[in-house]
Amino acid sequence: GLLLVALLVSHMLLTKEGVTSLPICPNGSVNCQLSLEELFDRAVKLSHYIHFLSSEMFNEFDERYAQGRGFIAKAVNSCHTASLTTPEDKEQAQQIHHEDLLNLILGVLRSWNDPLIHLASEVQRIKEAPETILWKAVEIEEQNKRLLEGMEKIVGRVHSGEVENDIYTPWEGLPSLQLADEDSRLFAFYNLLHCLRRDSHKIDNYLKVLKCRLIHDNNC
Amino acid sequence: DLLQWPQISKCRSPEMETFSCYWTAGNFYNLTVPRILQLLYKKSNEEDWKECPDYITSGQNSCYFNASYTSVWTPYCVQLASKNEVYDKKCFSVDEIVLPDPPVHLNWTLLNTSQTGIHGDIQVRWDPPPTADVRKGWITLEYELQYKEVNETKWKELKPRLSTMVPLYSLKTARDYEIRIRSRQRTSEKFGEFSEILYVSFSQIGIGCDHCAEEVEFPWFLVVVFGVCGLAVTVISIMLSKQPRLKMLIFPPVPVPKIKGIDPDLLKKGKLDEVNSILACHDNYKTQLYSDDLWVEFIELDIEDPDEKNRASDTDRLLSEEDLKSHGCLGAKDDDSGRASCCEPDIPETDFSASDTCDATSDSDQFKKATEKEEEDLLCLDRQDNDESLPSLANTDPQRRHRNTQSENSHLWAPFGDSVESPRPSVHTQISNQNSLTSTDFYAQVSDITPAGRVVLSPGQKSKLGRAQREDCTEQNFTMDNTYFCEADVKKCIAVTSHEENEPHVQEQSYNEDGYFTTESLTTTVASLGASTAAPPSSETPVADYTSIHIVHSPQGLVLNATALPVPDKEFNVSCGYVSTDQLNKIMP
Numbered sequence: 001g002l003l004l005v006a007l008l009v010s011h012m013l014l015t016k017e018g019v020t021s022l023p024i025c026p027n028g029s030v031n032c033q034l035s036l037e038e039l040f041d042r043a044v045k046l047s048h049y050i051h052f053l054s055s056e057m058f059n060e061f062d063e064r065y066a067q068g069r070g071f072i073a074k075a076v077n078s079c080h081t082a083s084l085t086t087p088e089d090k091e092q093a094q095q096i097h098h099e100d101l102l103n104l105i106l107g108v109l110r111s112w113n114d115p116l117i118h119l120a121s122e123v124q125r126i127k128e129a130p131e132t133i134l135w136k137a138v139e140i141e142e143q144n145k146r147l148l149e150g151m152e153k154i155v156g157r158v159h160s161g162e163v164e165n166d167i168y169t170p171w172e173g174l175p176s177l178q179l180a181d182e183d184s185r186l187f188a189f190y191n192l193l194h195c196l197r198r199d200s201h202k203i204d205n206y207l208k209v210l211k212c213r214l215i216h217d218n219n220c
Numbered sequence: 221d222l223l224q225w226p227q228i229s230k231c232r233s234p235e236m237e238t239f240s241c242y243w244t245a246g247n248f249y250n251l252t253v254p255r256i257l258q259l260l261y262k263k264s265n266e267e268d269w270k271e272c273p274d275y276i277t278s279g280q281n282s283c284y285f286n287a288s289y290t291s292v293w294t295p296y297c298v299q300l301a302s303k304n305e306v307y308d309k310k311c312f313s314v315d316e317i318v319l320p321d322p323p324v325h326l327n328w329t330l331l332n333t334s335q336t337g338i339h340g341d342i343q344v345r346w347d348p349p350p351t352a353d354v355r356k357g358w359i360t361l362e363y364e365l366q367y368k369e370v371n372e373t374k375w376k377e378l379k380p381r382l383s384t385m386v387p388l389y390s391l392k393t394a395r396d397y398e399i400r401i402r403s404r405q406r407t408s409e410k411f412g413e414f415s416e417i418l419y420v421s422f423s424q425i426g427i428g429c430d431h432c433a434e435e436v437e438f439p440w441f442l443v444v445v446f447g448v449c450g451l452a453v454t455v456i457s458i459m460l461s462k463q464p465r466l467k468m469l470i471f472p473p474v475p476v477p478k479i480k481g482i483d484p485d486l487l488k489k490g491k492l493d494e495v496n497s498i499l500a501c502h503d504n505y506k507t508q509l510y511s512d513d514l515w516v517e518f519i520e521l522d523i524e525d526p527d528e529k530n531r532a533s534d535t536d537r538l539l540s541e542e543d544l545k546s547h548g549c550l551g552a553k554d555d556d557s558g559r560a561s562c563c564e565p566d567i568p569e570t571d572f573s574a575s576d577t578c579d580a581t582s583d584s585d586q587f588k589k590a591t592e593k594e595e596e597d598l599l600c601l602d603r604q605d606n607d608e609s610l611p612s613l614a615n616t617d618p619q620r621r622h623r624n625t626q627s628e629n630s631h632l633w634a635p636f637g638d639s640v641e642s643p644r645p646s647v648h649t650q651i652s653n654q655n656s657l658t659s660t661d662f663y664a665q666v667s668d669i670t671p672a673g674r675v676v677l678s679p680g681q682k683s684k685l686g687r688a689q690r691e692d693c694t695e696q697n698f699t700m701d702n703t704y705f706c707e708a709d710v711k712k713c714i715a716v717t718s719h720e721e722n723e724p725h726v727q728e729q730s731y732n733e734d735g736y737f738t739t740e741s742l743t744t745t746v747a748s749l750g751a752s753t754a755a756p757p758s759s760e761t762p763v764a765d766y767t768s769i770h771i772v773h774s775p776q777g778l779v780l781n782a783t784a785l786p787v788p789d790k791e792f793n794v795s796c797g798y799v800s801t802d803q804l805n806k807i808m809p
Contacts, residue, residue, distance in 0.1 A: 051407055078264065088291040090237050090358045198293050201315050201407065205358065212357030220357045 039154050040211040046147040047207050050140055051200035057136040058193040064130060069183065071190045079195030080171045081111050086202060093209050102155050105206055107167025108199055109148045115171045116141040119192060122177040126189065140196070147203075158214070223247065226257055226307040228300050232319050234412070235351045236359050236405075237287045239314055240278040243300050257302050259283040264295035290314055318405045320361055321349035322415035323384070326401065330425060331387060340393045340422060345385040346401055346415070360406040366414075370396040382406070393422040 034042075062071075086104055087093040093101070120137040123129055176188035212220040224246035233239035241259060260269035261283075272283035283298070292314045299309040323346040331341040348354045348361055362382050366375040369392075378386060391397060397420040404411040458470045 048407070055407055086293075088294060089287060090353060090356070091287065093358070094356065198313065198315065202293055204407070208357035208360060210357075212355065218356050220355055 036154070036157055037215050039150060039157065040207070040215055043147060043150045043154060044204070044207050044211055046143055046150065047200070047204040050143050050147065051197070051204045053136045053140050053143070054193070054197045054200045057133055057140070058197045060130065060133055060136075061190065061193050064133075065126075065186050066190050069186065071187055079191075079199065080115070080173060081108055081169050081195070081199055083169050084108060084111070084167065087206070093206065094213075098210055098214060099155075099159055101206055101210060102151070102158060103167050105203055106148070106151050106155060107169070108203055109144060109151060110167075111169040111171065112144060112196070112199065113148065115173065115192065115196075116144055118171075118174050118177060119189075119196075122174075123189065126186070226300050226302075228259075228298065228308045228310050231298065231310060231312060231317050233290070233314050233317050234319060234321050234349070235353060236292055236314060236318050237353070238285060238290050239317060240282055240284045241272075241298050241310075242278065242282045243308070245281060257281075257300060257307075259298055259300055261285075261296055261298045263291065264297070269299070318359070318408060319410060320359070320403045320405060320412040321351050322413045323348055323363060323401045323403055324350060324415065326399065326415060326418040328388075328399070328418065328420055330422075333393060334390075338393060339390045341387060341389045342391060342420060343385060343387045344399055344401075344418070348384060349403060349412075352403075361403045362406050363401050363403045364411060365399065365401050367397055367399045367420075370398055370419075375400075380404070391420070391422075396421045396423075 084104060084107055086108070087096055087101070096104075116137075120134075120141045123137045124134055126133075173188065173192060177185065177192070179185040179188065208220075212218055224244075226243055226246045228241060228243045231239060231241040243257070243259070245257060259272040259275075261272065262269045272285075273289055274284040274286065275282065277284035277286075295311060295313045297309060297311040300307045325347040326344065327346070328342045328344045331343050333340040344365065346363070352359045352361055354361060360382070362380040363384065364380045365378045365386055367378075367388060368375045388397075388399075399418040399420060400414045400416070402411045402414045455470075458466060461467060
């Protein structure tokens with residue numbers, strides 16, 4: 001009992017001294033304004049975390065279910081977000097306007113909202129799915145929501161004019177995740193996870209580029 | 221040689237802007253008509269295979285795709301082919317094959333040194349690979365630093381970090397170090413190549429401390445040595461300490477068989493009276509060592525024969541006096557001798573500590589102890605049951621025979637006793653005592669050791685054994701003042717019984733030589749006994765006992781010669797307080 005109290009007190013003292021990374025700003029508070037730098041820092045951290053989880057989840061799935069099935073050998077299917085014209089190299093990323101890029105980022109994030117929800121629920125139906133994959137799917141879905149909120153805040157700050165919300169790609173891959181044939185179903189999962197890894201990498205990269213461009217003036 | 225097909229070994233992008241693919245030609249080229257290998261590629265959204273745009277820039281057997289051909293998140297497929305034949309194929313996307321170049325411009329600066337100058341801290345800095353565009357955030361790298369002393373073989377690793385500088389603490393200024401760094405994209409697993417090695421030498425900046433090259437390592441050796449010494453000192457001090465409690469705690473005494481109530485010191489110091497009385501009080505082993513059957517055969521007691529006391533022998537008088545003295549339960553001192561226990565119903569435990577030193581695991585000592593115990597029993601029996609008859613006497617016939625023989629022998633004893641050598645005055649007493657089984661006493665304690673190596677036992681209390689003996693051979697009118705009840709008496713009875721026809725006189729003679737048996741005499745007796753009787757009854761066979769002293773373990777005990785008599789299978793045949801080693805071994809585990 002005493003130990004818990006001591007720990008609690010010490011934690012409170014430490015947090016007051018600012019040992020934790022960023023000050024907490026409750027939602028809806030008008031006076032509390034995080035700087036753009038802090039917003040970008042949080043966004044970059046989130047995007048990096050999401051990409052890290054997606055990468056791990058893909059590797060685990062690949063190891064567990066894809067070995068010997070020749071998924072890689074099959075032609076890599078395009079992802080549902082391929083219709084969004086995102087920069088494909090550094091030059092394009094540097095030339096695109098930051099607002100457009102932010103909008104694209106938002107569009108991609110919104111497009112992944114739905115698939116991530118279904119991924120979290122459908123992956124549990126894979127027989128003998130490892131606990132780590134299940135947990136990661138749920139975590140990615142949560143973090144993606146948070147990143148979406150943060151990006152909307154950033155866009156609200158950065159955007160001078162109206163916010164375009166029409167960049168969005170619907171996802172129609174749910175039936176493929178529910179196929180009766182296990183092989184086809186697993187291939188659908190494999191594809192989805194592969195696309196998730198790629199898109200999370202894209203978003204992470206774009207945000208870093210934007211951060212360096214907007215906050216550090218191209219001098220990270 | 222195995223035919224090795226051309227293979228695409230790897231495809232790599234150093235900065236996520238360009239990429240190259242490398243292949244091996246195999247020995248196919250040499251074996252067959254040389255053909256030209258081609259690398260074809262195709263983006264996922266295209267249908268046609270295109271040929272590699274640049275075979276040169278990345279070296280031989282490579283294909284270089286510059287920035288215009290590179291789309292980062294677009295899936296590619298490349299294949300190695302020649303004309304119509306496809307040898308190998310790979311599909312990937314550029315973001316998956318990022319392996320950065322090594323960092324450049326490694327350098328180090330001294331942060332500070334320790335007071336002794338033996339250790340120092342340095343700060344290592346480097347620049348990211350020039351090809352990677354970190355400034356614009358296009359690629360995020362993390363670095364892993366490894367360092368080691370120049371003559372070591374194993375590199376020490378630091379955790380990967382994002383910053384391009386890292387401190388190294390507590391380096392030895394007397395040694396030189398090597399440092400190398402490699403980088404990887406932050407979300408990848410694979411590292412790129414190592415950078416060039418950076419050499420760190422403190423002597424170059426004038427801080428190197430050659431004379432203080434001694435390293436203060438933990439003095440394990442000293443710790444061990446001192447620890448062992450301390451422990452030894454502690455153990456020795458505990459062993460030598462006078463505090464019994466502490467000693468008992470650390471070194472619990474090993475229980476050894478001891479005679480209750482007997483203080484071995486008494487034996488050493490020669491206080492025969494006390495020991496006599498003590499032994500007389502204890503009858504612990506009576507039932508263990510003796511079966512009543514034996515008593516029936518051998519024992520006949522006649523304690524209160526006044527004639528015994530009239531025998532004129534020095535030993536007799538001497539022993540009788542001692543005997544009188546030893547009848548002193550009332551006069552028992554309250555000391556550790558245990559004699560006081562005679563006066564009490566409970567026999568207290570004696571101090572076993574002394575006997576620790578006395579006890580030896582040799583048979584002789586055990587025998588001695590056992591002998592003493594028997595004598596105790598004998599004595600106690602004698603004392604306690606003065607006028608009682610042994611209830612267990614069953615076979616009275618041989619007893620009577622014994623008595624008869626004894627009575628006959630008694631007369632013979634005297635002349636023989638006279639002929640005994642002077643150095644063995646006790647022999648007379650012995651003989652007389654032996655003759656008069658009725659008044660046989662048992663020796664409880666060694667009172668003297670003759671130069672010839674024979675043991676003079678002081679008379680103790682008259683014991684049951686003696687009485688039993690007496691009952692067997694009642695004709696003896698000698699008063700057995702001696703508590704030493706010897707095989708002689710028993711053997712006489714036995715011998716007489718078993719060899720009635722065999723010149724008992726002769727045998728008695730042999731017996732009469734000594735009150736104490738020498739090995740030779742007894743052996744002779746035994747031999748004669750053995751010869752005379754084909755199968756002597758086990759009960760009648762004289763018990764082989766220790767007769768003469770073989771070794772004197774002064775002051776701890778005596779080793780008495782065991783006789784060569786065959787030991788009957790009966791549990792224990794005890795005529796005197798002596799038990800032969802064999803019997804003892806049989807009895808005791």
